[in-house]
Amino acid sequence: MILRTTLFGNVYNFSSVKEVLAKANEEKSGDRLAGIGAASTKERVAAKIVLSELTIEDLRNNPVVDYDKDEVTRVIQDGLNEEVYIRIKSMTIGELREFILSSSGEEIAEIRDGLTSEVIAGVTKLMSNLDLIIASKKLTNMATCNTTIGKVGTLSSRLQPNHPTDSIHGVMASVMEGISYGVGDAVIGLNPAVDTVDSVSNILKAFKDFMNEFKIPTQNCVLAHVTTQMEAIKKGAPMDLMFQSIAGSEISNRGFGINVKLLDEAYFTMKELKSSKGNNFMYFETGQGSELSSEGHSGADQLTMEARCYGLAKRYNPFLVNTVVGFIGPEYLYDGAQVIRAGLEDHFMGKLTGLSMGVDVCYTNHMKADQNDLENLAVLLAGCNCNYFMGVPGGDDVMLMYQSTSYHDIAALREVTNKRPIKEFENRLEELGIMKNGMLTDRAGDPSAFLKGGV
Known part of the structure; x- marks a missing residue:
């Protein structure tokens, strides 16, 4: 050598x-x-x-x-x-x-x-x-929870209805608006402001009730700590996907409050009690630089540590994995050029590992990046068949305080790349008059369709 x-x-x-x-x-x-x-x-x-x-x-x-x-x-x-x-x-x-x-x-x-x-x-x-x-x-990597993600010709989205206080009314207003723009076929998934069993359970139930009432074929998830989610599902909360942030080293995972034994326990708990139908029911998020911030990189570079995240995720056959590529800040990815490079790297590494890979195309406000950098990366990733992006109201997450892809961006990216949502989801939106032949109708963006008397 x-x-x-x-x-x-x-x-x-x-x-x-x-x-x-x-x-x-x-x-x-x-x-x-x-x-x-x-x-x-x-x-x-x-x-x-x-x-x-x-x-x-x-x-x-x-x-x-x-x-x-x-x-x-x-x-x-x-x-x-x-x-x-x-x-x-x-x-x-x-x-x-x-x-x-x-x-x-x-x-x-x-x-x-x-x-x-x-x-x-x-x-x-x-x-x-x-x-x-x-x-x-x-590279085409498909996975099945309630529906199947990753089929050629599709571009899916996570509906991210975050709220600064987890108000059910506020959260569900965002859900209704997001669905009305054709967003949410990958998952309706909230980052909780309050990580408690009761709050997580209530939000999961609200998502599931909405999905059942309006026959929306998708998955629900609340991105709380895995231990909170395990307690919630053991108490009967309807959970389609179980989430956890992961890192590429044992030390850094310890900083997240997890280890392989705990993830194994979460996997088998979910396998027994999940409300979803398919064999892929885990969801992981990653991001270059997390090991450095938790002093767990062992002298290795952030790209190699990120690849190791995907090696760990592979153990659990997840439905969703995404890198939150520009979220940590300029200490790890300084500007738009570095964010674009990292997004392309992470997407490729996840796909080569065999994962159903998405990207949270995003940046923080103190980074030397802007909306044009975000849109450039999104178009590049959509062109190489990224499985899914985030759908955030206005592209501005009011709870996590960062910029990501909006409901409107998802529609535009599908139009530019001639892609469509997951078929069952699209069919249901056609029945609701929100989509037709893969395009949004004049009714898109009107959440009153999901209020009493609206349908």
Whole structure:
């Protein structure tokens, strides 16, 4: 295993695979903050050259966090398909990139279970933005909860009706408006302001009552801590999806108040008590930089740690996974260019891992980014078949205080890319007069359709 190269007469030596991965990463403010990024463009290119010549076996044998010290590493390594791995282990990361770009989605899917998260991160670092778009578009990952997400030709959305006090009336007003714009086929999912069993249960019930009354085929979820959700479902709350934020290391997951044992317990509790019908009933959110903010990155770069999140999520066959790509702030992704790059990276890595992958295309107000950056990324992701985006009233989340995609954005993205909602959802909206032939009607945006006497 050679960790050095000569470039323009200069010799570049790297101490470890971890350092190669970090310095081969595209520039991110988080890596600079951690002191692990490339010092110059030349050093970055040198690291990419070295990385391209390392093999899948080299990266598998050198995880960025030791197997004996980290349960996320153990989940990723122990979950590998050894038969597939043995077949491809001598392929270099450069050759893997060429294989992905020249092969069909079906051919790529045949080898992905032999790739560790470090390998997936490594090949991502060798790709341009356009490479990531081309490769992502090939990959189709479907999942079924009450309905099936990820079919070719669909673009789904999470209806995010957050409210600063979790007022049921305020939340449901947003739900009605969102559905009236054709948003919510992925899930009606709220980030709670109050993380209590009673509040979570009441909101889940309100969502389910609305879904039943108006025959809306979708899923419900309240994004509380997994322990709160377990208590709620044990007390009879109707729960289609169980949520948890996850990270790429044991230390950082401990900061979220979780570990693999707890996630396993949540999975099996949900499998027994869920109100949904399908085999995919977990929902995870991630985001580059969370391991650095919780001091759990172990000297690894934020992209590689993000890839490890997807390796952990894969254990639970989730219905939804999304990166909240610009949410943490400029300490980790400084500006619009870094957010766009990270969104394309995360989407590709999630898809290559085999996940039903979405993106919360977003930014915080103290970041050097704006609405145009958000819209640029959304169009790029929609073009490479991202499974779903967020639908936030006005694109401005009044509880989490950040900017994301709006109800109107979802409609526009579907129109631009000639995509439609999940079929059952679209059929029901046609019955309600909200959509026709995949387009919103004049009745769209009128939530009175869901008030008494409105239908």
